[in-house]
């Protein structure tokens with residue numbers, strides 16, 4: 001299979017079979033490690049870009065096709081979408097190559113009778129790309145939805161919650177190319193030494209202007225092959241996730257419980273902050289997640305972190321009243337990380353956010369019992385949906401008056417640094 005065929009296969013897995021984009025891409029990149037770096041980069045860009053811009057791409061296709069996109073076969077629709085993406089957003093690929101390769105792909109996939117249709121639509125779009133009618137800015141919700149490929153229900157909700165200007169800024173931010181943010185394990189390596197090591201291996205490194213323990217990486221091929229990663233000199237973590245650990249303010253000797261910990265970014269960071277003292281117990285639901293946590297613990301050389309399979313909805317009597325910090329970084333709608341997981345915006349629905357909200361309440365109700373008097377419960381989500389965030393916090397404070405709210409922060413993409421994230425720190429009163 002060439003890189004275009006692979007890209008189509010990955011897109012089909014995501015769009016037709018419901019696989020998550022980051023998982024499907026990670027698997028194919030791990031499987032095809034022998035492909036040239038240039039081809040792997042092409043595959044990644046076509047898959048991520050097509051997903052990111054899908055609503056806009058469909059709008060363009062519908063301007064030129066007699067058959068509307070919702071009536072097309074998934075293979076043909078994805079060949080067209082990825083073709084239009086290359087025409088509009090990948091200058092390095094000539095128009096003729098985009099059209100010819102799309103036609104070949106349609107034939108190879110058993111759609112020879114539709115090859116002429118694919119060719120006609122793509123060539124027409126290439127010829128008229130400057131004349132495509134977009135919704136007028138006066139119809140602001142429609143405009144934002146098409147320009148930034150955000151489903152209308154989400155635009156509608158965000159315009160109500162944050163206003164049209166902020167919604168547009170967030171839409172722009174999600175479409176920007178995101179470098180990989182990493183947190184340096186400063187107990188194990190100094191920043192300059194790590195930068196030198198990464199650059200020797202051809203990785204492009206940028207420093208942050210505020211945080212001395214943060215680097216931004218790009219131009220690497222496969223993270224698993226980067227020696228600094230293998231040796232646990234850094235871990236992948238976004239600035240907003242780091243902020244959760246900073247706001248929790250772990251002190252040496254603390255007993256910490258992370259109730260929904262995989263893949264382990266915050267648990268690992270928290271254990272590092274304890275400098276070999278105290279203990280971080282990292283829990284999650286499945287064997288696969290537990291393996292991820294254990295692998296992270298070992299790579300980062302942490303003796304003060306343990307891993308346990310446990311359903312956070314079930315009360316663990318032995319842990320009641322035992323913890324200085326309980327971290328509840330809970331399953332959520334993920335709407336703050338659409339820049340990294342672009343397919344999520346098409347999969348999430350209002351009903352799903354409602355049931356996530358109920359799950360968050362259920363877990364909070366149980367895990368707050370593990371906090372010692374005077375200890376902290378840290379609640380966080382990677383979403384920007386008020387119902388899962390501020391409204392859950394209000395509900396929690398009303399229901400459990402033994403907790404007081406110490407800090408609360410809603411980080412918005414494009415407004416604050418890093419992913420969209422919500423953080424709340426509750427302190428349990430010493431006298432219940």
Ligand SMILES: C[S@@+](CC[C@H](N)C(=O)[O-])C[C@H]1O[C@@H](n2cnc3c(N)ncnc32)[C@H](O)[C@@H]1O
Nearest residue numbers: 260261262263264265266284285311312329331
């Ligand atoms: C937002 S992620 C956690 C990210 C993690 N804190 C980090 O920093 O890497 C939420 C996690 O909750 C886990 N989860 C979902 N339901 C759970 C439950 N009932 N009990 C324990 N973990 C659960 C998921 O498997 C997922 O790994």
